[in-house]
Amino acid sequence: MAQQQSQPRYKAVNKIALASLSAMVAETTTFPIDITKTRLQLHSISLLTTRPISAFQVAADIVRNEGGLQNLPAGPVYTPIRTVGYEQLRHAFTTDDNNSLSLPSKALIGGVSGVIAQVVASPADLVKVRMQADGQKVNQGLQPRYTGPLNALNKIIKTEGLKGLWRGVFPNIQRAFLVNMGELACYDHAKKFIIHNQIANDNIFAHTLASMMSGLSATTISCPADVVKTRMMNQAIGEDGKFRYRNSYDCVVKTVKFEGFRALWKGFFPTWARLGPWQFVFWVSYEKFRFVVGLPSF
Template sequence: MKPNGEEERGQLRAHKNTHLKLMLTSLSAMAAETSTFPIDLTKTRLQLDSSSSSTTNAFRVASEIVREQGPLGLYKGLSPAIIRHLFYTPIRIVAYENLRNAVVSADGDGGGGGGSLSLSAKALAGGFSGVIAQVVASPADLVKVRMQADGRLVSQGLQPRYSGPLDALNKIVYTEGFGGLWKGVFPNVQRAFLVNMGELACYDHAKRFVIQNQIANDNIYAHTLASIMSGLSATTLSCPADVVKTRMMNQAAGKEGKIIYNSSYDCLVKTVRIEGLRALWKGFFPTWARLGPWQFVFWVSYEKLRQIAGLSSF
């Protein structure tokens, strides 16, 4: 049985809305990534620091970067980060919303807003969406981490490994094979599951809680409160996996083919044994300090762009 004209128009509308959401998500993600990238760079440098010294902190690391490379040094690796978010963020955000609305519709709730879903169901939808997005975006994430880590070589008076994103991509494929672009994908996927489980589910749930309890309307105040809560939960859950992911992705085989960590589990064990359990939360403050503003910029701009485009609230 062929769909009637009304059904065809509905399918066309849904298809067009999906493309529009992908575009709006990309724009919001680019704005959020650009504004918070210096904090992300500082976090990466902290996580790569294998010393157990308590004198290393985010402010000192950022100050050293500015002193040795100038203010633009805080944006080393921005281009692959932007490229990553052109894939990662649209996929995870739109996939989560579609999964959420599909489950709600299957339960017979025509509202499609996700208000009837439990927090655990939203967490699973968020985690699954993050996994799909991260597998696709992992090569760009690898290039970003390698370029951010290159700044440490420059500060030590050494030659950086890569001159730019394309050079990094070519050298990784040449020396480590095509599969090398997905180095660290397992801890990367673990982190993505935890981040999106905390971020998407918590933002969605917190925003609806704020609105339903009349703490604020569906506006910038509700979006701000929800983004703060989601940033905190996502950081707490994901920081250990983020540390492992960063170290796994940064290591490259030496001339003799030797590497420091054989697997993400090996990296986890060695990190805890050598540096202590607290090392798994290295970079916690700059991670949270980045996720909070990142989510504020992203969600406020995304919700506003949806409103301008005539779409319903997330």
């Protein structure tokens, strides 16, 4: 009996470890694009001019002035929680008579698992965004706020309190709900559709097609929330003792008012360029790792 009870726990630990490993591979591959996307989203609020700028210009500036496009990834914390959480919730709501959930049901449990994961990983995400944004200060000849991740963590706690680590948590979880609706639910549903309609077997071809679909849907749905999240998390107390944005709604209103409605999709192509390869690398790696250790397909 004890051995039977430990078996699901053992599988869950394996899934978490494999998801974390796959996330590290995907983050390492795509993180330069993530920095470019973040800088592009912050561009209009960080520079005195609002001249148009492309993702290629941003990337070139980072390489020229900072010597590289690497930084601190938060995916190895966030991704295992949301993927394993989604699978557990999917299993909990699936019965023997109905072994397939509807797309809206998958979207809901995908969003819920994303929210849970983002609340846990929000401090790591905050430090990542602050460190990415700091590079722009260097570009402008200013002194960066932080010397490294631990320094950023200590300064945030010292100046903003422990609650400061969850700065922007509400736009963060809004984005997490939307992006995981697109990523997890779409990948799961698309893969089953591809296999059921015999477009491909449960192999790398099916995983690639499903990951492409999930990347596009996740980007389209979540980009506005991602812009708001990035700006909310990056803002610090100004000289007047106030924040630029009071809340997510205020951020949306000011963004649309001063930059136009399209600004909510600022960084769309860098985001898509990151999510597409990230989805491919993560899902193909994760599915392959599961196969190697004897776990069933996601």
